[in-house]
Amino acid sequence: MRTLGSVLALCLAALSVIPQTDPKSKSNESLQKAVLLADLKSLALEVPKLDGPLARALANAEIADAAWMLDRNWSKNLLREAYQLTYLSEEEQRQIGPDLPGTPPRPPTAISRARTDVRKRIVSVARRDAVFSDQLLHDSSARITKDDRQMMYTQLTRMALEEGDNQAAVRSIQENMAIDPTQSMLVELINDLAVKDRAAADNLILQYIGGLSKAELVGGKLSRGRADLVLRWLVFPNSFFPDPNKRIPSPGPHVMRTYVRYVIEMLGAQEQKEPGSISRQRTILLAVWLPLNQYAPELRERFMQLEALSRTPGQDASLPTKSNEELDQDRFRQKQKESLDGTGASEQSIDSMISHEDFETARKLIARLAEGERKKQLMEQVNAKEAMSLVKNGDLVAAQNLAERLTSVNSILQVYPLIIQGYATNKDQVGVFAVAYQAMRKLKEIKTNPAPTNKQFGMPAEFAPTASEVDGVLSALGRLAKAVLPIDSLLAAEIVDEIVVKANGSQIDTTQGRTGIDSELFRSLSAKDEVRARAAADSFKDRLRRIVALSAIYQWKAGKLDTGHKEAQITFR
Numbered sequence: 027m028r029t030l031g032s033v034l035a036l037c038l039a040a041l042s043v044i045p046q047t048d049p050k051s052k053s054n055e056s057l058q059k060a061v062l063l064a065d066l067k068s069l070a071l072e073v074p075k076l077d078g079p080l081a082r083a084l085a086n087a088e089i090a091d092a093a094w095m096l097d098r099n100w101s102k103n104l105l106r107e108a109y110q111l112t113y114l115s116e117e118e119q120r121q122i123g124p125d126l127p128g129t130p131p132r133p134p135t136a137i138s139r140a141r142t143d144v145r146k147r148i149v150s151v152a153r154r155d156a157v158f159s160d161q162l163l164h165d166s167s168a169r170i171t172k173d174d175r176q177m178m179y180t181q182l183t184r185m186a187l188e189e190g191d192n193q194a195a196v197r198s199i200q201e202n203m204a205i206d207p208t209q210s211m212l213v214e215l216i217n218d219l220a221v222k223d224r225a226a227a228d229n230l231i232l233q234y235i236g237g238l239s240k241a242e243l244v245g246g247k248l249s250r251g252r253a254d255l256v257l258r259w260l261v262f263p264n265s266f267f268p269d270p271n272k273r274i275p276s277p278g279p280h281v282m283r284t285y286v287r288y289v290i291e292m293l294g295a296q297e298q299k300e301p302g303s304i305s306r307q308r309t310i311l312l313a314v315w316l317p318l319n320q321y322a323p324e325l326r327e328r329f330m331q332l333e334a335l336s337r338t339p340g341q342d343a344s345l346p347t348k349s350n351e352e353l354d355q356d357r358f359r360q361k362q363k364e365s366l367d368g369t370g371a372s373e374q375s376i377d378s379m380i381s382h383e384d385f386e387t388a389r390k391l392i393a394r395l396a397e398g399e400r401k402k403q404l405m406e407q408v409n410a411k412e413a414m415s416l417v418k419n420g421d422l423v424a425a426q427n428l429a430e431r432l433t434s435v436n437s438i439l440q441v442y443p444l445i446i447q448g449y450a451t452n453k454d455q456v457g458v459f460a461v462a463y464q465a466m467r468k469l470k471e472i473k474t475n476p477a478p479t480n481k482q483f484g485m486p487a488e489f490a491p492t493a494s495e496v497d498g499v500l501s502a503l504g505r506l507a508k509a510v511l512p513i514d515s516l517l518a519a520e521i522v523d524e525i526v527v528k529a530n531g532s533q534i535d536t537t538q539g540r541t542g543i544d545s546e547l548f549r550s551l552s553a554k555d556e557v558r559a560r561a562a563a564d565s566f567k568d569r570l571r572r573i574v575a576l577s578a579i580y581q582w583k584a585g586k587l588d589t590g591h592k593e594a595q596i597t598f599r
Contacts, residue, residue, distance in 0.1 A: 055587060058587055059096055059587055062092075062096060062580060062583055062584060062587070063093065063096045063097055065580060066089055066092055066093050066096070066577075066580055069089060069573060069576055069577065069580070070086075070089050070104075072085070072569060072572075072573055073085045073086060073089070073573070075569060076537075076569055076570055076573075077537045078536075078537030078538060078539070079111040079112070080111065080112065080140050080141065080144050080537070080538050080539030081536055081537050081538070081539050081570045082108075082111055083107075083108040083109070083111035083112050083144050083148065083539060084108070084144050084147060084539040084541075084570065084574065085570060085573045085574065085577075086104040086105070086107055086108035086111075087104070087105065087108045087144070087147045087148045087151055088147070088545060088573065088574050088577035088578065088581075089104055089573070089577050089580075090102075090104035090105045090108065090148075090151055091151045091577065091581050092577050092580035092581040092583075092584045093584070094151065094154065094584070095584050095585075095587070095588045096584055101151075102152075102155075102158060105148055105151060105152050105158075105162065106162065108144075108148050109145065109148050109152075109162055109165075109166055110166075110169075112141045112144055112145050112148075112166075112170070113166065113169035113170060114169055114170060114171065119169070122171060125171055125172040126172075126243075126244045127172075127205065127206040127207070127208070127241065127242070127243050127244065127249075128206065128208055128243030128244040128245040128249030128250075129172065129206075129244055129245060129249070130208075130245070130248075130249075130252075131173050131209060132171070132173055136491070136492070136494070136495055136538065137538065138173075138174070139491065139495065140495070140538040140539050140540060141170075141174065142174065142177050142181075143539065143540070144539040145174070145177075145178055145181075146178075146181045148162075149162070149163070149178060149181065149182060150185060153182065153185065156194075159182075163175070163178060163179075172205060172206060175205055176202050176205050176206060176209055176211065177211075179198045179199070179201045179202040179205070180198075180202060180211050180215060182194070182198040183195045183198040183199055183202070183215045183219075184215075184218075186198060187218055187219065187222065190222075192219065192222055192223045192226055195215075195219055195226075196219070196226055196229075196230065199212070199215050199216060199219065199230055200230070200233070202215070203230075203233070203234060203237060204237075207234060207237060207238055207241055207243075207253050207256070208243060208245075208249050208250075208252040208253040208256065209252075209256070210252070210255075210256055210259075212234075212256055212260075213256055213259045213260055216230050216231065216234075216260055217259075217260070217263050217274045220263065220274050220275055220277075221272075221274055221275070224275045224277070224278065225278070227277070228277050228278050228280065228281045231257075231260050231261065231277060231281050231285075232280070232281060232284055234256075234257060234260070235257065235284055235285065235288050238253055238254075238257065238288075239288070241253070254292075254310070257285070257288075258310070258313070260277075261277055261281065261282065261285045262313070262349075262350050262351070263275075263276065263277075264276070264351045265349070265350035265351045265353075265354055266350065266354070269381070270381060270382045270383070271383070279321050282317045282320070282321040282322075283321040283322045285314070285317070286314045286317050286318045286321060286322040286325060287322060287325060289310060289311065289313075289314045290311075290314070290318075290325055290328055290329060290332065293307050293310070293311055293332055294328065294332060297332065297335060304332055304335045304336045305335070305336050305337070305338050307336065308333075308336040308337075308338075308341075311329070311332055311333060311336055312333070312345065312346050313346075313350060314329070315329065315333075315345050315346050316346055316349055333345070373400070373404070375391060376388050376391045376392060376404055376408075379391065380407060380408055380411050383411070383412075383415055385408055385411070385412045385415070388404075388408045389405075389408060392404050392405055392408065406432065406433060406434055406437055407437075409428055409429075409431050409432060409437070410432060410436075410437040410440055410441050412428060413425045413428040413429050413432070413441045413445075414440065414441055414444055416428065417441075417444045417445055417448050420448070422445055422448045422449060422452075422457065425441070425444075425445050425448075426445055426460075426461055426464070429441050429442060429445060429461075429464075429465075430464070432468070433468075435469070435472055435498030435499055435501075435502055436498060438465055438468055438469060438502050439498060439501055439502040439505060442461060442462075442464075442465035442502070442505075442506060442509075443505040443506055443508070443509040445461050446458055446461050446462060446465075446506065446509035446510055447509050449461060449513075450509065450510075450512055450513045453513070455513055455514060458510060458513050458514060458517075459514070459517065462506055462509075462510050462517060462521070465502070465506055466503075466506070466521065466524065469499050469502055469503060472499055493533045493534075494533055494534060494535040495534065495535070495538075495540060496534075496542075497528070497529075497532050497533070497534050497542045499528055500525060500528055500529060500532060500534075500542040500543065501542070503521055503524055503525045503528060504525060504543060504544040504547055506521055507521040507522050507525065507547055507551075508544065508546070508547055508550065511547075511550055511551060511554065515551070515554035515555050515558075516555075518551060518554070519551060519554075519555055519558040519559075519562070522547065522548075522551060522558070522559070522562045523562060523565075525543060525547075525562075526562050526565045526566060529541070529542055529543060529566060529568070529571060530565075530566065530567045530568070536568050536570045536571065539570075541568075541570055541571045541574050543571060543574065543575065545574050545575065545577065545578040545581075546578070547578075548562070548563060548574075548575045548578035548579055549578040549579070549581050549582045550582075552578070552579045552582040552583070553582055553586075556579065556582075559575075559579055560576075560579060562575065563575035563576045563578075563579060564576075
């Protein structure tokens with residue numbers, strides 16, 4: 027039996043670990059929050075002075091980010107107003123007309139790209155409260171296009187995957203599929219999820235197949251064909267133009283069995299409805315022959331019936347003995363052989379060699395081309411890709427030497443930050459200095475802002491971003507500064523000063539919510555050197571850039587206060 031003294035001792039020991047709140051510290055924190063909120067309110071008074079609804083929307087989103095932990099209701103109101111500023115006008119809605127599942131995606135425009143980028147920033151803040159974020163997207167569904175809604179869920183998926191939140195990624199993909207299952211963006215999203223969680227990706231493919239059987243799509247055979255192509259890419263993720271540097275785990279047996287059954291039932295139903303149509307679908311039918319034998323042998327008889335109907339006179343009637351992936355590899359080896367034999371020095375074969383990191387063959391093929399601008403571009407491409415490969419393999423000196431040959435902004439943007447990160451990982455400050463100054467020298471030699479190439483964005487030239495949307499030098503300087511910052515804040519601040527000078531003379535149209543600067547850079551620099559970050563932010567001539575940069579500094583301050591609040595000290599007596 028314990029004595030009264032021992033019980034009291036235990037009680038005192040328990041009380042000693044209760045967090046002790048310092049009244050002065052709490053009062054000081056409250057004062058700092060009040061001052062910071064007042065600064066944000068003052069900054070918000072600048073927003074109505076901005077030209078263009080997208081500029082005001084972006085400014086609201088940046089301020090809302092900093093205000094999130096200080097005044098949640100005000101922050102949400104700013105985000106609602108920001109999202110509404112991205113809505114289509116009534117005239118734009120009339121021009122678009124019905125926007126139903128199955129309609130092909132519309133070509134991108136400057137305004138659509140700007141709206142997409144601003145909405146992404148808004149949602150990146152709003153998604154901290156899932157219910158609020160969902161409501162924001164739901165309320166906007168009647169005022170933005172189908173393509174816009176799918177793009178938002180695409181961005182939400184990518185954010186979730188980057189954070190390792192696979193469940194949130196699954197929900198966003200499901201919303202995306204429900205809007206329109208015919209869009210190719212679903213392939214990349216589900217395959218990226220498969221790299222992290224094959225089982226979750228398999229469940230989505232099974233849902234996709236089930237939904238596709240019942241989906242009502244406009245566009246008839248064309249939209250149905252796009253959806254079947256999406257499904258084919260999902261089931262055979264390492265075939266049909268695969269990325270040799272990104273192998274995706276293959277789907278499990280249940281997916282393969284379900285897909286084989288779907289193809290046979292779908293083609294059988296089409297043949298009954300339109301006799302003779304199976305001959306045009308022979309390639310799709312033959313693609314399931316090997317999976318059928320492995321996963322669904324009970325369907326062999328029905329397959330053989332359809333296969334017989336699919337034959338045409340003079341056509342090869344043999345059945346496949348190699349998988350799609352093996353056939354792709356055979357085609358690559360054949361291209362490589364033809365190229366070395368001197369019969370295939372085409373741009374397509376050069377691109378293929380570069381993508382497979384066969385740089386030696388690629389250089390031999392490029393050497394055979396006639397002198398001209400295209401030959402220079404291909405040589406730039408192979409130099410950039412090989413430099414990145416060298417960084418990946420840890421040969422930073424060789425990568426740096428090869429990078430010295432680069433002449434385009436896009437190549438510098440791709441390569442130099444990777445080399446800097448490599449030196450930073452090795453804690454080699456001398457290497458970081460040398461590469462950073464080398465890159466800055468090369469960027470200063472570029473006097474104008476070159477228009478991005480259509481090849482860079484994978485679209486026809488008339489739809490590619492222009493100099494009023496993208497400034498390659500600004501982007502490259504921003505990436506350099508972020509790469510340098512962890513190892514040397516003074517050098518990073520020097521690059522930021524160069525960014526300010528460049529931005530003040532940039533052609534970018536800020537009225538569409540584009541600044542050309544990365545707000546994250548100012549947030550990170552503030553943690554290292556708030557004085558330099560503030561001086562740089564105040565040096566921007568453009569009002570939107572000043573608001574964005576200052577908001578980033580305030581975001582860092584708000585985060586610091588919030589961290590301090592969470593890390594309450596425990597006093598032990």
